[in-house]
Amino acid sequence: MDVTPDTSGAGGRATGDAARAASITLDAVRKRYPDGTEAVRGLSLEIKAGELVVLIGPSGCGKSTVLRMINRLIEPTGGRILLGDEDVTQADPVRLRRRIGYVIQNVGLFPHQTVRANVATVPRLLGWSRDRSRERVDELLELVGLDPGTFGGRYPHELSGGQRQRVGVARALAADPVVLLMDEPFSAVDPIVRTRLQEEFLRLQAEVRKTIVLVTHDLDEAVRLGDRIAVLSEGGHLEQYDSPAALLGTPATPFVREFVGADRGIRRLVVTPVGRDVLDPVPADGTPDAPAVPLGGSAYDALAVMLTSAADRVVVTDEGRPVGVLDRRRLLDLGRAD
Ligand SMILES: Nc1ncnc2c1ncn2[C@@H]1O[C@H](COP(=O)(O)OP(=O)(O)OP(=O)(O)O)[C@@H](O)[C@H]1O
Secondary structure, three states, X not given: OOOOOOOOOOOOOOOOOHHHOOOEEEEEEEEEOOOOOEEEEEEEEEEOOOOEEEEEOOOOOOHHHHHHHHOOOOOOOEEEEEEOOEEHHHOOHHHHHHOEEEEEOOOOOOOOOOHHHHHOHHHHHOOOOXXXXXXXXXXXXXXXXXXXXXXXXXXXXXOOHHHHHHHHHXXXXXXXXXXXXXXXXXOOOOHHHHHHHHHHHHHHHHHHOOEEEEEEOOHHHHHHHOOEEEEEEHHHEEEEEEOHHHHHHOOOOHHHHHHHOOOHXXXXXXXXXXXXXXXXXXXXXXXXXXXXXXXXXXXXXXXXXXXXXXXXXEEEEEOOEEEEEEEHHHHHHHOOOO
């Protein structure tokens, strides 16, 4: 398998290939548009190989500009961007883009090409044989949950919005890129489909472990998907770069506090697992008559169970065995970490 920067000839399996993910380093990156707009005024950010980082911030803060500078759809006017240890500003932009998958809001599929032909776009550019392309495309369609026999010959207008989005992801993964850039990938579908796509996407990422930079407006999406979240303010200023739990629990600046909102306590419960450290021992006289929740489940789910059964505590179980008791006050404290 080719692990050098040039992907020509590289293909291989779609799964379990951590060597094909690269770290990304932004070092004092700037973008001044020709009309004088300073979209990004010196942003530094490290993204580890295999990490999923979300860029979030108000409209116009420079998120898309940052994303597009990574694959040089937009040229930076200052600073450095490294992919692994290679400076992307020195790379040939066309070859660079073949190594970087890119997924956008309305997917941008070619309307007059079948699903298979759309997914095979980059392999074709790379000169792969027909058989090799076809094998890879079918493997990817399976990976994103579309049966190749049913969907491979369809045209984009014969798919639902969610199916189109999956084809977009398959296409972006086709040449086994080292990095995946996603600009509002799930915003064109309704909230129910969006949640399902997000869940599928997390499962997919657990398999392919790409380095992913994803732009969104949606804080819940950021919290659900991100290993780390970068909150940007105007001019691409980095307000905070942290795990979802740390961001919600300890906003670093007044801007972040306002951005994550008053309901951050609830959001924090969603990303906080119930661990042994917050449990009281099971009473000596046996398990209390309370509903059970699994160890490691989210504190939010535990709260939901308490509320629906009007209980003041839950029994926490590990593989069915009670390991402790969590009371409501202790649980609510988990949402109030600052
Ligand atoms: N081609 C351009 N020429 C001049 N200014 C631009 C250009 N493209 C973007 N901008 C400006 O740069 C700033 C950042 O834009 P960008 O699209 O990166 O923001 P964003 O955070 O992605 O916004 P949104 O969330 O609304 O998509 C904005 O003020 C925008 O008006």
